[in-house]
Amino acid sequence: MTPARPALDHAAVAEPLGDVPDYVRQLLKEASYLPDDQRMRLRRAWEVGAQAHAGQTRKSGEPYITHPVAVAKVLAEQGLDAETLIAAILHDTLEDTPLGREAIAREFGETVAELVDGVTKLDKLHFRDRQEAAAESFRKMMLAMSRDLRVILIKLADRLHNMRTLGAQSAEARKRIARETLEIYAPIAQRLGMNLFKAELQDLGFRALYPYRHAVIAKRIRTQPVVRRQAMVQIEAALAQRLAKEKVQHRLVSRVKSPWSVYSKMRAEQKSFGQVMDVFGFRIVVRTVADCYHALGVVHATYKPLDARFRDFIAIPKANGYQSLHTVLFGPYGSPVEVQIRTEEMDLIAERGIAAHWSYKSGGGDAPTSAQTRAQGWIAGLIESQRSASSSLEFLENVKVDLFPDEVYLFTPKGDILALPRNATALDFAYAVHTDVGNHAVAARVDGKLAPLRTKLASGQRVEIITAKSAAPKPQWLEFVVTGKARTAIRQQLKQMEHEDAVQIGHRMLDRALEALGSSLDRVPAQRVDAFLGEHRYPRLEELLADIALGNRMPAQVAQALARVESEAARPPKQRLTVSEDKILITGAERGVISFANCCMPVPGDEIMGYHTTGKGIVVHRLDCANVADYRKSPDRWVAIGWDRRVKGDFAAALRIEVDNRPGALAQVAAAIAEAESNIDRVEYLERDANVAVLKFSIEVGDRRHLADVIRRVRRLNVVLGIQRI
Incomplete structure (x- = not known):
């Protein structure tokens, strides 16, 4: 209900400043x-x-x-x-x-x-x-x-x-x-x-x-060193004098950055207060746009500008209509000094923005300011987007694309919006959609075009993730994701996959050891297995099998305990040989359990053997590796392994290549390797003189046949004097 009110009486309120609080x-x-x-x-x-x-x-x-x-x-x-x-x-x-x-x-x-x-x-x-x-x-x-x-x-x-x-x-x-x-x-x-x-x-x-x-930073700003204050007075006097000599009508205002501005810069650039030097600055307000550029010339003639710190927001205004010239000068005592140059109208709009449009003008006039026009355009765009937005939440995210430039806002194929930090990649997007999508991601479509998972995304892009059931996270992914969710999910999945691979390999190794004793894991009584697990504090059989694969327990010793064999001599001679006869087949994708020796770099197709190493699992060597002779002294740590038919992926290899030491030789070799569809990881000079250069190429190949193709292509080159696998 509306309360009773006295009628408006102009005569009674002749003086607005009458009897009022x-x-x-x-x-x-x-x-x-x-x-x-x-x-x-x-x-x-x-x-x-x-x-x-x-x-x-x-x-x-x-x-x-x-x-x-x-x-x-x-x-x-x-x-x-x-x-x-x-x-x-x-x-x-x-x-x-x-x-x-x-x-x-x-x-x-x-x-x-x-x-x-x-x-x-x-x-x-x-x-x-x-x-x-x-x-x-x-x-x-x-x-x-x-x-x-x-x-x-x-x-x-x-x-x-x-x-x-x-x-x-x-x-x-x-x-x-x-x-x-x-x-x-x-x-x-x-x-x-x-x-x-x-x-x-x-x-x-x-x-x-x-x-x-706030209190600490405000105090530091107030108590700036005397030398800095003297510098500011000196700069102000020098600028005012030069501008007056050039007959540039101006208003020179010194300014101090706010505690929030200083704090934001310290946090964004990971700097201390002492490193955030440009706490002080000047604003030069002139009559016309031409005067702005004239004043800029005067300022740069007075003090040298810092390279790459000049911004022209007059020619290219900010989205909110802000216009000004920004430059940073190298002032006396080595302190950078920020200077802003703008017209009176630009200054009004910079301070008041869209409010400047409704400022009372005695002459009237309804022409909108540039800030007003831009603001209306921004709002019109928002209203258009809210009509097509499927939910208010999506609309809010649309707005924040403009309000929070430190985040990127991306569309899913269904039109949903996801907010991610700046520099987020397609893989971050995949994990933001769902952990399973990230774990099985293989590529992305960004605005309809195929892109790798490491592609950095920009606000407004439409992203679709391509998945495959057989795909799985790779350790390299951790090098380029930026979101905590993606990083955590990748690590968790890699750890889970390593554990699963370790359990599988450990199971095979224990089975081989038990077969050598005329037994198998299935034939060992469950009570005996439980007793062994309890005695060695394993919560589950899987933990024991993973430990075997990682080399923390020898499979022969576990087999003897489970089969109740007292000593190595108690084994039948024939059965002792079956350990080496029946190979464990590997694909090379066994994470955390199988690793490849850097000394000989085995690739699929090579004759190989495995050496059981504590904490590392099985280290794979080529049978013709020079280090294998040392490992023969510990036959109990040998593991008979071979390549599975399903081997796929890239394997490291190294080539020693002798070339004529002339311009372009390295480029020819690199091109030949690329034509063989092999990636080059690293190139280094082993020897070099006036006539001959010896290079080591670290490359990736699929198998022994692929490596032979690379060698064949490189050997055909006229600049190549010799090539051999390291």
């Missing part, structure tokens, strides 16, 4: 750029709001009406129009008081009622997580912004005043509100070009969320 007087003074009749409407809005909020107080104990009036004052400091200020004063009335929308429309106009209604819907927002509820609220906010961007200006001012008076809240509420401010509202202010709002929201949020860190 101090906080209203401050608002009306701040809005002195408005004509008297509009300021009287402001006073009337206060009267209506005060009556509607009568009896309500804030947590600090002040009358509630002081808050909406303070929000209006924040907006008046930005020079906003009367309608926005009136809506700010009344922005909480629909939600918390009996005052109705129709009453506001009758007294203050449909535009004000629309603004108040839009802000009221926003006041229900609580960005505590990224779930559907928050996303739906965020969608409503974007829709309200699309109707009139002044809705978000009021909401940002409301949040700014709440942050200024955060002390009355509990510690938990302070942290929640501060995190919400840093994650949602400050980025929106930045996206809309409102740097003054953004900077204060960030600083207040930082102070509330990390009070100790």
